[in-house]
Amino acid sequence: MHEMSLAEGIRQIVEDAGRAQGFRKVKTVVLEIGQLSSVEPEALRFCFDVVMKDSIADGAALQIDAVPGQGWCMQCAMSVPIGALYDPCPHCGSYQVQATGGTEMRVKELEIE
Numbered sequence: 001m002h003e004m005s006l007a008e009g010i011r012q013i014v015e016d017a018g019r020a021q022g023f024r025k026v027k028t029v030v031l032e033i034g035q036l037s038s039v040e041p042e043a044l045r046f047c048f049d050v051v052m053k054d055s056i057a058d059g060a061a062l063q064i065d066a067v068p069g070q071g072w073c074m075q076c077a078m079s080v081p082i083g084a085l086y087d088p089c090p091h092c093g094s095y096q097v098q099a100t101g102g103t104e105m106r107v108k109e110l111e112i113e
C-alpha cells in the first residue's frame with residue numbers, strides 16, 4: 001500500500017516544518033490530492049492516523065482538497081479537463097493528451113494550535 005509511505009512522507013514534512021518554525025502541535029493538515037495522482041484518499045486517511053501517532057500531528061484532522069485533472073491536447077492545442085490518466089480529449093477524442101495538472105499530492109497548509 002503506497003499510501004503508507006506517502007503518510008510517512010507527510011509526517012516528515014510536518015515534523016521538519018515544526019522544527020523550522022518552532023511549533024509543537026498541528027491541529028489540521030491540509031493536503032492537495034490531484035485526481036490523476038493515483039492516491040486513494042480513504043486509504044491515505046487511514047494511514048495518516050496510524051503514522052501520525054506520537055508525532056506533533058498526533059490526532060490532527062486531515063483535510064483533503066481534490067485538484068481536478070488537466071491535460072494538454074495536442075490535436076486541439078489547448079488545455080482540457082480529464083478524469084483519469086490516459087483519458088481521451090473530451091473535445092476531439094484524441095488520445096494524444098499529456099497530463100499537465102492534478103498529478104501530484106502535496107501538503108498545502110498546516111494549521112497549528
Ligand SMILES: [Zn+2]
Pocket residue numbers: 073074075076077089090091092093094
Ligand atoms: Zn482534443
